[in-house]
Amino acid sequence: MHYNLALIGFGNVARSLAKLLIRKRDLLKAKHDVTFSFTGISTGRHGFAVNPNGLDIEKALELVESGKDIFPLSTFNVQDSLSVIQHSQANIMFENSPVNTQTGQPALDHIRAALNLGMHAITANKGPVVHGYRELTKLAESKGKKFRFESTVLGGAPTFSVMREAFPLAELESFKGIFNATTNIILSRMENEESYEEAVKYCQSIGVAETDPTNDVDGWDAAIKVCALVTVLWDTSLTPQEIKPIGIRGITPEMIAKAKSENKRYKLVCSAEKVNGKIIASVSPQLVDSTSPLFGMMNSSTGVTFRTDVILDYSIALSEKPGLQGGPVETAYGLFADFVNIVKQ
C-alpha cells in the first residue's frame, strides 16, 4: 500500500517526523509493505507546497532549514493550510501547526477538513483532543478512518496506545502523574538551592520555558494534558478552567528545604479519579515521599500511574536524558507510531 502524506505545520516536530519517516522507510516497506510520499506541506513562515505526485522532501527540509520558501516545489498555487489539505490528495494528514489551546483552532478545522476528505488525521496538538475528541472520533468512524494523538501527553512516550491496546476491558479508576517538564525542572533545581527566578531563567535558556512562563508555572499546560486524558480515557469532556490548576509560584525555598529534610519533595501532581461516575481532577503542588512512583522523576522526567479494576498502580515513565528527552524526536515518534499503527491494520 502507498500512502500520500500531508504535513500541516512544518516546525521542529514535523521536520523530525519527516526525517524519522525517511530513516524508517526501508523497515516500513520490509515489515508492512507500506510506502509513502509527501504530497502537501504547510509551513508557518516558509510558504506552502502541493504536488500529488510527491514533493522532494529532502529539498523541502533543506529550504526551510536555510530559511527559504518551499513554494518552488509546488505544482499548485496554494496559499493556506486548508488548500494544501484539499489539493494534496493525501491519505494521512499530520496536524502540527501552532494551536490556540483555548479553542483548539486552527487544528480543529484542519482535522475536520482532512477527515471529511477521507484522510486519517494524526496530531501532537492537545487542543483538538480537548475541544473535539468526541466529534472528531465520530467523524473519523463515519468515514472509516482514524483520529490519533499519541504524542499529546507524555511527549511521544506511548500512553494512549498502552491503555487502548494493553488494557483491554479494564476500567480506569484513577491516574496520577507529572505531565509538565518545565515545572519539574524548576522544582528539581530549587532542591539544589537555586532560586525560583534562576530556575525559570535556566528553563528559558534551554528552550523549554517561554518568555512568559505562565502557561507552565501556573499549571495550565499540565491541566490541558489532564483534560486530554480524561476526555479520551473516560470519554468525558473536561476543560482546564474546570480543573482550576494551582501552579508552583507559591512554593518557597523554605518549603523545599523542609521537605528535603524529611526526605520528601514537592511535585506538580496531576490527578483524576472517577467517583460514582463523576470525574474529580486536580493539578497542584503536593509533597510526595520515596514510596511514590513520582518521587524519582527528576528534572525533565515525566510519567503517570494508572489504577484500574484489574491491575493496581501500573506506572509509565519517560526518564530524563539531558538534551535528549521530551524533544522533537520523541514527539515525532509518537506521530510515527500512530501512522504505523493505522497503516499496518
Next chain:
Amino acid sequence: MHYNLALIGFGNVARSLAKLLIRKRDLLKAKHDVTFSFTGISTGRHGFAVNPNGLDIEKALELVESGKDIFPLSTFNVQDSLSVIQHSQANIMFENSPVNTQTGQPALDHIRAALNLGMHAITANKGPVVHGYRELTKLAESKGKKFRFESTVLGGAPTFSVMREAFPLAELESFKGIFNATTNIILSRMENEESYEEAVKYCQSIGVAETDPTNDVDGWDAAIKVCALVTVLWDTSLTPQEIKPIGIRGITPEMIAKAKSENKRYKLVCSAEKVNGKIIASVSPQLVDSTSPLFGMMNSSTGVTFRTDVILDYSIALSEKPGLQGGPVETAYGLFADFVNIVKQ
C-alpha cells in the same frame, strides 16, 4: 462470535482467570460481541472434565475449592491433559499447569497439541516461551492462530503487548529491570535491619517464597524472565544457564547499611543489551542511586526500563500493594488481556 475455552491447569491463576471471565462476560458481549463457554478443564489433583456443550464453571470452581473432583461434570471419560485438549473442541487453550522450567514441559506439548488442533494458545508459563517461542510462533502462524504469554514477566502487567503495539518499528537497544519480587522483598526488609534469614522466612510465610528459596534467591527466576524477554523481543534464543545469574546470598547487612548511608540500595538488577548484534545479559545485585527508575521499586514492586532508538528510557512499573499485587488476579488479567486482544481482531 462464540469461543470454547479449555483450561489446562486449574490452580490459583486459572481459577482467578475463570472468575475474571465471568465478571467481564457482559462487557465482552457488549463491546466485542464475544461469548464463551468452558469446554475442558484439567486439574492437578481434582481430575479432568470435558463437555463440548459447555461445563458448569461455577460448579467446577466450587468443587475444586472444596477439595472435590470435577469428573462428575464431564461427558467424556478423560484421564489426562492431552485428552482434555483433544476432546474439548476448544477455540482457545489456556496453559497454566505446573511446568519444568528446565525443559518447558509439559506446557510445550500441551501448546503444540492445541495449536495443531487449530486453537489459539495462551500461557502464563515462562518455560514454553524460553524453550519454544520460535517453534510455537511459527506453528501458530501456519495455522492462522496466536501464541500469547503476556503474564510471564511482570506478573500480568502489560509488557509484551506494550512493546508489540505501542513501539511499532522501534529498535530495542537494551532493557534493565527488577523481575523477582521475593528478592526485592528480602532486600527491602534487610534495609529495615531484618536479617536475610528472617526476610526469607517472611517471604515463605506470605507464600511468595518456596520452602527451598534457591530459585528466587540465586537469581534463576529472574534469569528465566530475562530469557523470555530476550527470546521474544530480539527473537534470539537464550537460556538461564548462559546468563549465569548471581543471586543475593552474598549481600551482607554491612553492605546494605553502607549503601543506605550513601543513599543507595542494592537491587537484583536484570539487564540485557544488544551490542553489534550480540546479546549481553546479566542478573546480579547492583547498587542503584535515586536517579535510577529502579531505586523506588520497593518490596514486591517490579518493573523494567526499555531503551530504544526512538524513545530513550521508557519505564513500566507495577507498584507494590500489600496483599494485592503480583498475585493471581493480576496474572489472570494478563491471560484475559491476551484473550481479548485475540478475539477482538
